[in-house]
Amino acid sequence: MRSLSDQKLDRLRRIATQPDFSGTKYRLIRELGHGGMGTVYLAEDSDLNREVAVKVLNASADEAALSRRMVREAQIIARLEHPGIVPVHDVGVLADGRVFYAMKLIRGERLDKYITNVASLKDRLRKFQAACDAVSFAHAHGVIHRDLKPQNIMIGTFGEVLVVDWGVAKILPPGMTEQDASEAETLRLLPGRHSDEQQRQEHADETTHGTIIGTAKYMSPEQQRGEIDELDQRSDVYSLGAILYFLLTNRAPAAIRPREVDAKVSKAAEAVCLKAMSVSSADRYASAADLGADVARLLNDEPVSAYRENWLEKVWRWLNKNRVLVLIVLAYLLVRIFFLFSPWR
Amino acid sequence: MSKPLIGILVGAVLGAFDGLTAWFTPAVRDQLAGIVVSSTFKGIIAGIAIGFFAKKFHSLPLGLLFGLAIGALLAYLTARFAVGGYYFEIMLPGSLVGLIVGFATQKYGRTPVAAHP
Numbered sequence: 444m445r446s447l448s449d450q451k452l453d454r455l456r457r458i459a460t461q462p463d464f465s466g467t468k469y470r471l472i473r474e475l476g477h478g479g480m481g482t483v484y485l486a487e488d489s490d491l492n493r494e495v496a497v498k499v500l501n502a503s504a505d506e507a508a509l510s511r512r513m514v515r516e517a518q519i520i521a522r523l524e525h526p527g528i529v530p531v532h533d534v535g536v537l538a539d540g541r542v543f544y545a546m547k548l549i550r551g552e553r554l555d556k557y558i559t560n561v562a563s564l565k566d567r568l569r570k571f572q573a574a575c576d577a578v579s580f581a582h583a584h585g586v587i588h589r590d591l592k593p594q595n596i597m598i599g600t601f602g603e604v605l606v607v608d609w610g611v612a613k614i615l616p617p618g619m620t621e622q623d624a625s626e627a628e629t630l631r632l633l634p635g636r637h638s639d640e641q642q643r644q645e646h647a648d649e650t651t652h653g654t655i656i657g658t659a660k661y662m663s664p665e666q667q668r669g670e671i672d673e674l675d676q677r678s679d680v681y682s683l684g685a686i687l688y689f690l691l692t693n694r695a696p697a698a699i700r701p702r703e704v705d706a707k708v709s710k711a712a713e714a715v716c717l718k719a720m721s722v723s724s725a726d727r728y729a730s731a732a733d734l735g736a737d738v739a740r741l742l743n744d745e746p747v748s749a750y751r752e753n754w755l756e757k758v759w760r761w762l763n764k765n766r767v768l769v770l771i772v773l774a775y776l777l778v779r780i781f782f783l784f785s786p787w788r
Numbered sequence: 789m790s791k792p793l794i795g796i797l798v799g800a801v802l803g804a805f806d807g808l809t810a811w812f813t814p815a816v817r818d819q820l821a822g823i824v825v826s827s828t829f830k831g832i833i834a835g836i837a838i839g840f841f842a843k844k845f846h847s848l849p850l851g852l853l854f855g856l857a858i859g860a861l862l863a864y865l866t867a868r869f870a871v872g873g874y875y876f877e878i879m880l881p882g883s884l885v886g887l888i889v890g891f892a893t894q895k896y897g898r899t900p901v902a903a904h905p
Contacts, residue, residue: 767848768891775884782877783812 462499463539469497480509480610495532499543510542516610517544519586527577529605550600555593558690567690568742573604575683575735582676582731585615591682592661593689613674660695661685664722677724680734684719691716712741714750791897795839796832798892802885803831830862835889842893851894852887859886
């Protein structure tokens, strides 16, 4: 008997695990990407005649807990109506029992791919600032992303910035303590499943203390230690700082300072990055909005809160910021001096 | 500060400074007061024109171009009436003053926000 090649086996496996969209308004076109929890497909919404991205729970992941987590992810994204967060259109259960949600199809590329074609630091910083805005909006609505990294930031074809993959996000309702918040991470969408028993189950599904979630190089120290209860928005601030490190140096965050990797990185930019990436969360920016504000100052050649300039640096920054004016005034003075010492006077 | 006001202020200061440099030309030193007054006046006229232009057109290149043109035109008129025909010595710095005023109005002037009914 002939054995099947790995390639053929893979193909068969893919066909076997393809979602069954019958009974829904979606028509499967092709797979877009594959993650640990779910697979994202390109599909057509037959009612509205448009293409959408549909995230479907992986076939192997048949546990109820993962289904609830997926619904929870959809709920989290749905509550965050912001231009920097991809909108969710629909959520439901497929004929094969798998949970799915449909969202806007983002046409563009991931930040890590995008910057390979973009040399301008200003453009990178603008994109980063937009990501800070989206994360700050999420924080204001009590949501912590917990897995921020360049691969989870998409740049659309019109230059729009979208923070994606809220699969491990933590909900922090306003006015609640951290302890309350971890208990509040429950689901309320799956129809007809709101019994006490179910709620207890949902609580049990949530990430528990000691669990490590996220991506190592972009994870805050407290997240790496698995101190889930201690995580707050400053953990995301750390990850944003790590992304800034990547944008400044083209390298994943490491133990060396950005200026040691690339001497062209300004002292102010390095200070902003290192402040966001402080080991102690108390030393970081208090919020993503504060970090975004410092990045805006960097973009406008203004002094940043993370770095104290000496007078020489202040003068140099002012001259740099007003270089056109400085050049014209210099030209004027040169002309005046020229006429002053001109031999034709 | 509004763009016309910045234009007037920068134009007046630079015009006065520009006039004062006549002190270095011994031939016209005795006319210094008149030169400074007329140069300041010229700067204010240029500042008003450039300021209102900047209010209408929010473009740095256009502002620079207009400033240069107005500065050159007013300096040309001044040179025409000046004794000795110092065209080059008056027009070149005068144009640069217009350029500076054009830059300042576009860069530092504030556009008033339209009131909503």
